Amino acid sequence: MKTKGALLWEPGTNSGWQIDDIEIDPPKDGEVVVRLAASGMCHSDQHLDTGDIPLDWAPILGGHEGAGVIEEVGPNVDGLAVGDHVVLQFLPTCGSCWFCVRGQTNLCDMTANVLSGFAPDGTHRVHSKGHGVGCYSYLGTFSEYVVAHQRSVIKIGKDIPLDVAALAGCGVPTGYGSAVYAAETEIGDTCVVIGCGGVGSNAIQGFRIAGAENIIAVDPVPFKQDSAKKFGATLTSPSIEEAYDLVYNETHGRMADRVVVTMGVGDAQKLEAMMSLVRKGGTLVFTNVVTMNQIDAKIALYMFSMSGKRLQGTLYGSCNPRNDIPKLMNLYRRGELLLDELITTRYKLDDINTGWKDLEDGKIIRGLIDYSL
Template identity: 50%
Template sequence: MKTKAAILWDVNKEWSVEEIELDPPGPGEVLVKLAASGMCHSDEHLVTGDLPFALPIIGGHEGAGVVQEVGAGVSWLEPGDHVVFGFIPSCGRCESCSTGHQNLCDLGAILGLGRQVDGTARHHAADGTDLGLMCMLGTFAHHTVVNEASCIKIDKDAPLDRACLLGCGVVTGWGSSVYAAEVSPGDVVAVVGIGGIGANAIQGARLAGAKQIWAIDPIEFKREKAMEFGATHTAASLEEALPLIQEASWGKMANKVIMTMGVGDGSVLASALALTAKRGRVVVTNIHPAAEMTANVSLLDVTLMEKQVVGSLFGSANPRADIPKLLELYGKAQIDLDGLVTKTYTLDQVNEGYQDMRDGKNIRGVLIYD
């Protein structure tokens, strides 16, 4: 079948919206008509080359839609089912999945190749060139074929233009607070960088019972939005936050510091640790450039104050359990998905949407296909 998709042909180029040829789903695969896709900063990392995935590639990894066709061997999905894609597939059989760490599924090892699990492509450009898929998904398209391991079935009443955000940003941010940071009632929490992930780290910290939630971002609009999601205090920079948190915490500092900047920067890690209390924890959620191999950090501070630095992928969550759970919390007005969507775009406006992200205008832009 023919459909439309946004393709990145080379680094530092714009997305090219083109008609493509899409093959039927193979064994263990599913054809999905997408309703919406979030515009995550991770796709910008493809453009800048910070994530060196194979090109050409169809972007997008935060999507939701309706199943149109299933391949051989797919027994638990059928046409008409509504699904959210998890940007890390979860096979349910590997050691990580079977021990409750679906975010570290062994299938994640092939994400950078951008192909189906069997190594072949279902997506082809008009000239016949095989196209890769961001995170084996390619949600910047009207239709896509994905492996069943990437699909999480959801209730048909859930709005797909909100559910799509659970494929990455919401779970990643919320889980960074609840699971990776292990925020506890009464904690002081600092979230550094207020975009689609940082806003949800704030929501997670609020639900976990933090008494102070500091939103740190240079853009005033984002600091103001952070207050809507549950932040109690704001600062424009790590340097500005240091004396403020010191005073507000009576010198104890932040129990948890969660790094959710658009682009990670190893040179600021020492400043993040300076905000951190004794036995406190810094959670590194934001993506750093693949070529960055150094970080500015006082290891003496780490040792003498027993501070921790931990990484977190997909919020250290289990998407098959957590995506339905968070949709239930949204239905009960305990988390806000509506406020995350700053502006919607058509697929043809994908470059406009990413320019708005670069300009700091969006918490999350969403591509709407219907």
């Protein structure tokens, strides 16, 4: 199959995404072909261009958020058929490794090579200009057609609009799960979200749905502060330092029960300031991508130990996507989870670099590549 895709030929150089002709192979064992309705523009894709996530191979077909309709089914596929509406999850789940059996499917062993530049069987499904093309996270949703392993595909109801369902592949469960599962939020909690873009907005929603009483949104961009209120923020602040007084006053000095960090690029040097927002025995969830060579974090270890605080990392919001993505779709049906409101701007695939510039300039919560445009 011949189509077009957004490729990085020189990752880590800020050279931008190039729209090129690509050829996609038929599905192999356990794979399906999905025609996408839309692809979310997650900041993690742009980290490949900036070099925050360094890769030593190219070209890359980006994109890891998407939803669409199955058009072809390969051999030995179970539970999926032509015409099914599906969401693509950015980390596959094998269902049988040690982590999957424990219910920690977000840590599935199958995810170990999602940045290898190959399909799970070690070959390429996509080709361009005589080169094998690596698909980001085994997917590559910056193309209208995707060949995906069944372990990366989740069937959803046909009543869910596919454009908004695309966001359920990464940003929505990552933010929601960071608040609900990783932070273990309880009814009546005071919570803080640092960074209110696509993932942070869903962390705010997660706190709201879990029953938090106070939700303080921290972001330097006024547009994002205003948007945070739509998703459930009760107070906003332009900085971590200014948020301290808000949290102090709201809790009579006790400080926040839960803090989730979802900045565009994490800054380990601000970790101690972030931890100052957390009460004794409270939890800070670090969801952020940071540059991979950043290993020095500033934290007062004595006070960290004596205060009983918890610093929690999380991948995919500690969700079990096969269980949680259908749950999130039900929350959307009931009007409790806002998805349409997350989409600030829709772009043609040809305009993808405009979308990244809008993201950098703080103009959007979530950009969407809409294949109907």
